[in-house]
Amino acid sequence: MEGKLYIVGVGPGSHDHMTFRAKQVIEESDTIVGYDTYVSLVEDLIKGKEIHRYAMTQEVERAKQCIDLAREGRIVSLVSSGDPGIYGMAGLIYEILAESGWEPDNGLYVEIVPGVSALNSCASLVGSPLMTDFAVVSMSDLLVPWDIIVKRVEAAAQGDYVIVIYNPASKKRIHQLQDTRKLLLKYRKPTTPVAIIKGAYRDSQTIVMTDLENMEKYSDQLGMISTVIIGNSSTYNFKNLMINPRGYTSKYNLESTPA
Amino acid sequence: MEGKLYIVGVGPGSHDHMTFRAKQVIEESDTIVGYDTYVSLVEDLIKGKEIHRYAMTQEVERAKQCIDLAREGRIVSLVSSGDPGIYGMAGLIYEILAESGWEPDNGLYVEIVPGVSALNSCASLVGSPLMTDFAVVSMSDLLVPWDIIVKRVEAAAQGDYVIVIYNPASKKRIHQLQDTRKLLLKYRKPTTPVAIIKGAYRDSQTIVMTDLENMEKYSDQLGMISTVIIGNSSTYNFKNLMINPRGYTSKYNLESTPA
Numbered sequence: 001m002e003g004k005l006y007i008v009g010v011g012p013g014s015h016d017h018m019t020f021r022a023k024q025v026i027e028e029s030d031t032i033v034g035y036d037t038y039v040s041l042v043e044d045l046i047k048g049k050e051i052h053r054y055a056m057t058q059e060v061e062r063a064k065q066c067i068d069l070a071r072e073g074r075i076v077s078l079v080s081s082g083d084p085g086i087y088g089m090a091g092l093i094y095e096i097l098a099e100s101g102w103e104p105d106n107g108l109y110v111e112i113v114p115g116v117s118a119l120n121s122c123a124s125l126v127g128s129p130l131m132t133d134f135a136v137v138s139m140s141d142l143l144v145p146w147d148i149i150v151k152r153v154e155a156a157a158q159g160d161y162v163i164v165i166y167n168p169a170s171k172k173r174i175h176q177l178q179d180t181r182k183l184l185l186k187y188r189k190p191t192t193p194v195a196i197i198k199g200a201y202r203d204s205q206t207i208v209m210t211d212l213e214n215m216e217k218y219s220d221q222l223g224m225i226s227t228v229i230i231g232n233s234s235t236y237n238f239k240n241l242m243i244n245p246r247g248y249t250s251k252y253n254l255e256s257t258p259a
Numbered sequence: 260m261e262g263k264l265y266i267v268g269v270g271p272g273s274h275d276h277m278t279f280r281a282k283q284v285i286e287e288s289d290t291i292v293g294y295d296t297y298v299s300l301v302e303d304l305i306k307g308k309e310i311h312r313y314a315m316t317q318e319v320e321r322a323k324q325c326i327d328l329a330r331e332g333r334i335v336s337l338v339s340s341g342d343p344g345i346y347g348m349a350g351l352i353y354e355i356l357a358e359s360g361w362e363p364d365n366g367l368y369v370e371i372v373p374g375v376s377a378l379n380s381c382a383s384l385v386g387s388p389l390m391t392d393f394a395v396v397s398m399s400d401l402l403v404p405w406d407i408i409v410k411r412v413e414a415a416a417q418g419d420y421v422i423v424i425y426n427p428a429s430k431k432r433i434h435q436l437q438d439t440r441k442l443l444l445k446y447r448k449p450t451t452p453v454a455i456i457k458g459a460y461r462d463s464q465t466i467v468m469t470d471l472e473n474m475e476k477y478s479d480q481l482g483m484i485s486t487v488i489i490g491n492s493s494t495y496n497f498k499n500l501m502i503n504p505r506g507y508t509s510k511y512n513l514e515s516t517p518a
Contacts, residue, residue, distance in 0.1 A: 009379075016280040019270065019375060023279075083375075085382040091390035091505045098497040105498070114383040116278060116342075116373050120268075123344040124373040131350035132403065133411050135394045135420060143506030144391065148419070152392050155418025159411040161394060238357040239364070246350045247402030 002108050005070040007090050009083040009115025012201040013041050017116045025113055029077040033066050038080045050074075063092045067100075070108055083117035087138055087166055118227040119164045122197040125207060127241030129195065129229045134162040139169065139176040146176070153180050157187035162244060163230040168196075169222040177228070178216065184230065185212055193231040193242045196221045209240050261367050264329040266349050268342040268374025271460040272300050276375045284372055288336040292325050297339045309333075322351045326359075329367055342376035346397055346425055377486040378423045381456040384466060386500030388454065388488045393421040398428065398435040405435070412439050416446035421503060422489040427455075428481035436487070437475065443489065444471055452490040452501045455480045468499050 006025040011017040023045065026032070032039060032046045036053040039046070054062045066078045084090045090112050102108060123130045135156035141149060156163050163184075168177045184192070190213035198221050199205045208218045212230070222228075235244045265284040270276040282304065285291070291298060291305045295312040298305070313321045325337045343349045349371050361367060382389045394415035400408060415422050422443075427436045443451070449472035457480050458464045467477045471489070481487075494503045 011278065016283070017278050017373065019276050019278050020282075021275040024275070083379050083383075085379060085387060086389050087505065088390075090383070091387035091503060094387045094497065094500060094502050095504055098500075098502065103498070104500060112383040112387075114276065114375050114379040116375060117379060120342050120344060120373040120376060120379070124342075124349070124371040128344060128350035128353045128371075130345050130395075131347075133394065133396045133408075135392065135415070135418075136389075137392045149392075152418040152420060155414045155420070156394070158417075159394075159414025160407070161411060161414070238353065239362070241353060241357075241363060243353050243357065244350060245354055246346065 001073050003070040003072065003074040003076060004109040004111070005066055005093070006077045006111050006113055007084045007088075007093055008077045008079050008113040009085070009088070009117070010038070010041055010079055010081055011116040012118070012121035013081055013199070014201040017121060017201055019113070019115060022113050022115060025111070026077050026079065029075045031069050031074040031076045032079060033062060033069070033076060034079040035062070041081060042079055059089065059092055063089060063096050066093065067096060067108070083115040085112055085114055086117045086119070086136070118166060118200065121200040122164075122195070122227045122229060125197060125200055126195040126209065126229065127238070127243050129162055129231065129235065129242045129244050130164075131244040131246035132162060132232065132234070133159070134164055135159070136164045136166065138166040139180065140167040140173070141176060149176070150179070150183065153183050157184050160232045162232045162235065165228040165230070167224075168226055168228045169219070170224060174219070177222065181212060181215060188212060188233065193235050193237050195229045195242050196226060197229070198223065198226045200227070209237065209242065260332050262329040262331065262333040262335060263368040263370070264325055264352070265336045265370050265372055266343045266352055267336045267338050267372040268344070268347070268376070269297070269300055269338055269340055270375040271377070271380035272340055272458070273460040276380060276460055278372070278374060281372050281374060284370070285336050285338065288334045290328050290333040290335045291338060292321060292328070292335060293338040294321070300340060301338055318348065318351055322348060322355050325352065326355060326367070342374040344371055344373055345376045345378070345395070377425060377459065380459040381423075381454070381486045381488060384456060384459055385454040385468065385488060386497070386502050388421055388490065388494065388501045388503050389423075390503040390505035391421060391491065391493070392418070393423055394418070395423045395425065397425040398439065399426040399432070400435060408435070409438070409442065412442050416443050419491045421491045421494065424487040424489070427485055427487045428478070429483060433478075436481065440471060440474060447471060447492065452494050452496050454488045454501050455485060456488070457482065457485040459486070468496065468501065
């Protein structure tokens with residue numbers, strides 16, 4: 001008898017922001033697979049289950065093992081932080097299943113459990129940066145050529161999108177965000193608000209509110225669990241918050257005194 | 260004594276995909292405010308509480324009442340589906356607070372509770388469409404001039420972004436998605452995969468998998484609770500799923516037989 005495969009997003013790391021469905025499928029599972037750090041996020045939910053912890057670069061092995069275990073009859077949760085549907089493991093699982101002749105309708109049961117991704121959690125902590133159209137761009141050029149990423153940053157700048165940057169930098173990957181900043185400064189004011197969020201909703205959470213001009217001073221805030229939000233032409237700062245107005249002010253004339 | 264104001268995203272509509280924090284703050288609240296349809300989504304959680312239901316066009320009244328009630332000492336949850344930080348009520352609340360001289364650090368306590376937004380929930384239902392960079396665009400030109408939206412669609416096309424479209428159409432607002440389709444056909448193949456998701460995770464859920472060429476045939480699927488996901492140059496269909504590969508195939512040589 002075949003088992004089931006859940007690809008589960010547990011949200012930003014605090015159980016508060018996990019969904020009921022995520023907890024439910026983890027509890028139902030007899031087998032937990034995941035990158036070591038992600039497995040640790042749900043340590044208290046998985047006692048007594050079979051646990052397979054992986055290092056970060058073993059995505060293909062992780063995906064194949066999940067599928068194999070589920071086909072052997074296990075109920076497997078492949079856990080990750082955030083939402084596995086956004087730059088996550090959902091794609092690799094489906095790619096491998098597709099190549100193996102899987103039938104979605106009557107083959108192995110697979111369910112993606114969506115979660116609160118970095119764009120959702122980080123936005124909630126810094127104000128209201130995503131009230132208008134936004135582009136989500138990863139700075140990781142491990143799997144996407146850098147010239148394509150540059151083209152996307154330029155397109156986002158031309159479209160006056162708010163920009164949410166995933167994977168802004170790692171120890172070895174430094175120039176990408178620096179290049180992005182320089183490119184954006186051709187289109188946006190140096191005072192454009194920028195938020196750098198590290199470890200959202202974790203005990204280690206730190207938030208820096210800065211701007212395009214000064215963001216380079218905070219390179220120590222960048223890393224694997226950091227997200228950067230860069231405002232568009234209408235984003236402004238209020239105290240330590242980043243506000244993107246959704247046009248309401250002009251439409252509804254919120255202001256009671258002349259500007 | 261001042262109360263608290265929670266701006267709460269309850270996810271796509273099924274309680275399964277609500278976060279624990281969302282449920283917790285709704286339970287803690289003595290007063291619930293929201294657009295009538297959103298309040299109905301949490302009907303079973305709010306028995307005995309004071310409830311203020313609003314029609315859809317009363318955003319400013321809704322926001323001001325929430326703030327007033329919280330300042331009078333109430334613990335208020337302003338509820339909405341999805342994530343209030345994405346095209347939601349977070350912005351209007353902060354805009355009104357900013358104008359009233361609010362101090363985030365020692366004034367009224369305000370918390371945005373992020374939720375599973377349409378981009379997260381819809382992606383999870385149709386495969387793995389968001390494995391690469393994506394742009395999120397609302398077709399509503401009530402608050403954003405249409406020429407700006409057109410500029411953004413064109414920029415997203417030029418950047419080869421996967422595109423997630425919020426508010427694709429309403430009874431009176433028809434041409435915007437049709438124009439977007441025509442514009443995208445200048446840049447993308449007619450066979451580019453398109454998913455139209457209506458009422459994700461609700462009992463009424465319907466999903467149509469189509470392509471740029473044929474999407475106009477499904478205008479009956481469009482409305483207030485619909486989301487459209489349009490693939491980029493590397494998105495492909497597998498059975499009834501939409502897969503965006505994250506470059507793994509070329510990097511890891513997943514295929515075991517020569518193509």
